[in-house]
Amino acid sequence: MLEIKDLHVKVDGDKEILKGINLTVHPGELHAIMGRNGSGKSTLANVIAGRESYQITSGDIFFNSSSILNQSPEERALAGIFMSFQYPVIIPGVNNTYFLKAALNAIRKHQGKTELDAVEFLKLIRKKLTAVEMDEKYLHRAVNDGFSGGEKKRNEILQMLTLEPALAILDETDSGLDIDALKIVAEGVNNYRRDDRAIVIITHYQRILKYLKADYVHVLINGKIAKSGGENLAEQLEEKGYSWLDN
Amino acid sequence: MHFLEKDLNQLIQFWDEEPDALRTLRSSAFKQYKEVGLPNRKWEGWQFTDFSTLEKTSYRLAAHEDIPPIPETLPTIDNCNRILIINGHFQETLSVLPDKVTVQTLQHAYATNPEIFNKTVVDNSNPFHNLNTALMNSGLAIIVGNNTVIDDPIHILYYTTGLTEPIMNHPLFLIVAGTDSETTIIEHYAGATNVQYWQNVVTNIKLSNNAILNHTRIQEEDHNGSHIADTVYSLGKDAQLNAFHFASGSSLYRQNIQVNLASSGASSMVNGLCIAKDHQHLDQHIIINHLKENCNSNQLFKYILSDTSAGVFNGRVIVSEGAQKTDAQQTTRNLLLTDKAMAHSNPQLEIYADDVKCSHGSTTGQLDENAIFYMRSRGIDVRTAQLLLISGFAKEVMETITNTNIDTYIDEKLTAWLENIGVTL
Numbered sequence: 001m002l003e004i005k006d007l008h009v010k011v012d013g014d015k016e017i018l019k020g021i022n023l024t025v026h027p028g029e030l031h032a033i034m035g036r037n038g039s040g041k042s043t044l045a046n047v048i049a050g051r052e053s054y055q056i057t058s059g060d061i062f063f064n065s066s067s068i069l070n071q072s073p074e075e076r077a078l079a080g081i082f083m084s085f086q087y088p089v090i091i092p093g094v095n096n097t098y099f100l101k102a103a104l105n106a107i108r109k110h111q112g113k114t115e116l117d118a119v120e121f122l123k124l125i126r127k128k129l130t131a132v133e134m135d136e137k138y139l140h141r142a143v144n145d146g147f148s149g150g151e152k153k154r155n156e157i158l159q160m161l162t163l164e165p166a167l168a169i170l171d172e173t174d175s176g177l178d179i180d181a182l183k184i185v186a187e188g189v190n191n192y193r194r195d196d197r198a199i200v201i202i203t204h205y206q207r208i209l210k211y212l213k214a215d216y217v218h219v220l221i222n223g224k225i226a227k228s229g230g231e232n233l234a235e236q237l238e239e240k241g242y243s244w245l246d247n
Numbered sequence: 248m249h250f251l252e253k254d255l256n257q258l259i260q261f262w263d264e265e266p267d268a269l270r271t272l273r274s275s276a277f278k279q280y281k282e283v284g285l286p287n288r289k290w291e292g293w294q295f296t297d298f299s300t301l302e303k304t305s306y307r308l309a310a311h312e313d314i315p316p317i318p319e320t321l322p323t324i325d326n327c328n329r330i331l332i333i334n335g336h337f338q339e340t341l342s343v344l345p346d347k348v349t350v351q352t353l354q355h356a357y358a359t360n361p362e363i364f365n366k367t368v369v370d371n372s373n374p375f376h377n378l379n380t381a382l383m384n385s386g387l388a389i390i391v392g393n394n395t396v397i398d399d400p401i402h403i404l405y406y407t408t409g410l411t412e413p414i415m416n417h418p419l420f421l422i423v424a425g426t427d428s429e430t431t432i433i434e435h436y437a438g439a440t441n442v443q444y445w446q447n448v449v450t451n452i453k454l455s456n457n458a459i460l461n462h463t464r465i466q467e468e469d470h471n472g473s474h475i476a477d478t479v480y481s482l483g484k485d486a487q488l489n490a491f492h493f494a495s496g497s498s499l500y501r502q503n504i505q506v507n508l509a510s511s512g513a514s515s516m517v518n519g520l521c522i523a524k525d526h527q528h529l530d531q532h533i534i535i536n537h538l539k540e541n542c543n544s545n546q547l548f549k550y551i552l553s554d555t556s557a558g559v560f561n562g563r564v565i566v567s568e569g570a571q572k573t574d575a576q577q578t579t580r581n582l583l584l585t586d587k588a589m590a591h592s593n594p595q596l597e598i599y600a601d602d603v604k605c606s607h608g609s610t611t612g613q614l615d616e617n618a619i620f621y622m623r624s625r626g627i628d629v630r631t632a633q634l635l636l637i638s639g640f641a642k643e644v645m646e647t648i649t650n651t652n653i654d655t656y657i658d659e660k661l662t663a664w665l666e667n668i669g670v671t672l
Contacts, residue, residue: 049624077626089621093639102635103625110626142639159625 007059019223035220049083082165186211276380306415309335315409327402335385356388386418393425400431407438438469454486468496482513492519508542523556530559543574552588
């Protein structure tokens with residue numbers, strides 16, 4: 001589903017952040033990418049989602065066998081790529097329901113499905129809200145406006161559940177969550193897993209991996225994947241710390 | 248300004264039945280105007296706007312022959328009483344006048360209530376105001392009686408259309424809201440013409456004790472129009488003013504707004520939304536005079552500027568010595584959509600009392616790139632994302648319009664405006 005080949009990425013013209021990433025994610029898999037602050041984890045997520053402030057100097061990213069490097073963020077979203085933001089953005093004056101409905105209908109339109117009207121959408125969104133234990137009042141607020149850190153992250157998961165992407169990249173969705181919220185988010189992700197969907201979770205900590213069963217764990221150090229392995233790699237990291245893998 | 252003097256003389260000759268006192272008022276106001284002339288960029292408070300274009304066209308006062316066939320479609324706001332004025336001429340037969348409200352022509356009002364005129368020439372520092380007093384040729388007096396509650400808004404539509412040569416109008420609106428009354432008044436300027444015109448409006452609004460007045464001013468003149476306005480509010484004890492100023496029209500716009508909180512317990516909310524494109528220049532100067540104790544004032548002005556347009560906001564809150572327990576808030580926010588659009592904001596506080604709560608703030612910015620990316624990453628295209636953000640920016644101030652029909656009208660105007668707007672930042 002996702003294939004990243006020897007990806008090199010710079011920011012601000014000179015500083016190389018990703019120094020040759022190779023990663024293959026198949027449908028049905030859950031990959032965890034771990035690493036310290038500044039190792040390039042968020043850059044990787046943002047580059048896959050199509051943020052324009054990075055320069056890709058070499059390498060390629062394939063989604064369902066086509067290169068996506070020339071695609072805009074919205075084209076990637078329509079194709080089925082979703083990124084849960086590390087810092088979800090506040091959009092003043094734009095109603096959460098309106099925003100989600102506009103996004104869902106853009107995707108449905110792209111898929112050749114009929115767009116949902118307000119009543120149909122409300123019916124759908126109420127179900128999804130229950131899954132992440134969010135109150136309906138959040139629908140009436142502006143996007144992420146006045147949301148606590150945990151509420152913002154839950155809102156990201158709500159968006160994922162609503163938009164139903166094939167590939168979800170969760171950028172530090174677990175950070176800043178208390179244990180209850182962490183369980184809710186993890187359960188949302190677990191329930192979302194399906195044979196035709198893939199999830200890449202980016203995290204500092206092993207703790208969310210106690211609730212999510214990762215098929216692969218990768219450790220990103222200084223712009224490169226220093227080690228890949230199974231679930232037990234996360235446990236080893238927890239025990240030994242990242243310095244274990246430093247050269 | 249030769250054409251102005253000529254017109255004044257003609258006006259005085261033409262309206263030879265005018266009382267001497269009124270003619271004296273006109274002449275003395277004109278004399279005051281002539282002493283200083285039109286404002287130039289060296290004048291404090293006028294430096295961001297070039298008025299010399301007004302002198303480049305020889306406008307003449309609107310005459311009887313300037314009434315074209317009434318257009319079949321005119322701007323409409325649902326569920327309103329309507330007062331229609333076309334090219335300066337009051338169309339009484341086409342107006343739906345509310346019960347319990349006295350609507351008089353200026354001549355009639357002067358004959359029955361001359362003192363309300365004299366009060367209008369107090370501010371001599373504004374030459375446009377003096378010019379209006381000298382040349383006032385249009386407008387109405389609207390008097391809402393004491394203890395009167397008017398349910399449906401009074402919509403004054405001042406429409407300019409079908410011109411064959413450049414005209415000017417100097418309308419004067421005198422609005423009095425009686426004690427314990429409650430009214431909504433929409434003062435609405437619009438136009439459709441290929442010929443230049445100039446409106447020089449004075450609106451004098453008095454809120455008697457305990458009156459509640461919602462005043463919406465909509466300025467959507469044709470781009471061939473220049474719109475100058477002086478709007479003065481005077482508030483009595485415990486009176487409550489909710490004003491909203493929407494401006495999207497005219498090539499040159501300058502409005503002075505003055506709010507006099509003249510008795511204790513008065514409160515005013517004066518908000519506005521200005522949207523400009525092309526070469527439009529929209530300039531608003533607001534003075535809130537806290538003259539007595541226990542008054543509060545709120546201002547929120549937003550500007551959305553595209554192309555090479557310019558927006559000017561100059562807001563002064565003056566708290567007089569005796570005005571203790573004043574609560575005054577002032578906020579202005581500008582959104583620039585291109586790198587050629589310009590915003591000038593100058594919020595000022597002058598406080599001469601010691602027990603007050605005052606704040607002001609001003610921001611100028613562009614569309615938030617992060618927010619745009621966030622929306623795009625959810626499948627929303629760039630253009631839609633931009634428009635959502637711009638409407639979102641306007642929403643905070645739009646939400647202060649309490650009347651749904653007025654809100655709908657302005658919202659539709661904003662939406663239509665956004666459809667063709669350029670965003671390059």
